[in-house]
Amino acid sequence: MAELSYAPDQRLTxxxxxxxxxxxxxxRLLGTTQTRVNHAETGRRQLPYAADVRLRALRTLAETAPAxxxxxxxAEAGGLPxxxxxxxxxxxxxxxxxxxxxxxxxxxxxxARQRLAAAAALPAALxxxxxxxxLPPARLGAQRAQWxxxxxxxxxxxxxxSGQAPALLLQARLAGLRAEAAVLAAGQ
Numbered sequence: 676m677a678e679l680s681y682a683p684d685q686r687l688t689x690x691x692x693x694x695x696x697x698x699x700x701x702x703r704l705l706g707t708t709q710t711r712v713n714h715a716e717t718g719r720r721q722l723p724y725a726a727d728v729r730l731r732a733l734r735t736l737a738e739t740a741p742a743x744x745x746x747x748x749x750a751e752a753g754g755l756p757x758x759x760x761x762x763x764x765x766x767x768x769x770x771x772x773x774x775x776x777x778x779x780x781x782x783x784x785x786x787a788r789q790r791l792a793a794a795a796a797l798p799a800a801l802x803x804x805x806x807x808x809x810l811p812p813a814r815l816g817a818q819r820a821q822w823x824x825x826x827x828x829x830x831x832x833x834x835x836x837s838g839q840a841p842a843l844l845l846q847a848r849l850a851g852l853r854a855e856a857a858v859l860a861a862g863q
Contacts, residue, residue, distance in 0.1 A: 687701070705722065765853075769852040780837045780841070791829050
């Protein structure tokens with residue numbers, strides 16, 4: 676037995692496109708299933724009568740809607756408090772990052788830079804040749820190991836937390852937050 680074929684329902688496709696509906700959303704509005712909507716759009720079956728009546732009403736609404744941009748929906752106008760909250764959050768985060776860049780990073784980086792600057796001279800300063808009480812070899816080794824550890828920590832501090840690369844990354848985040856805040860402020 677041959678399956679009947681119908682013309683694809685262009686009204687349904689156009690109505691879905693006009694309102695930005697998925698097949699599932701259209702099916703719920705029309706009171707039918709997603710499968711039936713799909714079959715109607717591909718020409719396998721027609722919509723049930725009740726769904727077709729609802730589709731005609733939606734199509735009429737789509738065709739009689741005024742041209743041009745629609746007025747803001749109530750939900751959109753109610754979104755302004757969300758914009759204001761996000762704007763405040765952006766400004767707060769930007770202020771914190773600016774403080775971190777101007778105060779916290781330099782304060783963390785200064786001791787690390789000072790350790791690295793003194794790296795060559797410190798061993799000689801800690802064990803002067805004219806010392807009356809030189810350290811025993813075991814303590815001298817422990818002292819050098821401690822200094823090596825402090826230098827390593829200073830390098831890690833500058834590379835990972837407060838040096839040039841972390842500062843550039845924070846500057847990029849700060850620029851992004853400021854740009855977002857500017858867009859949000861202009862939209863209010």
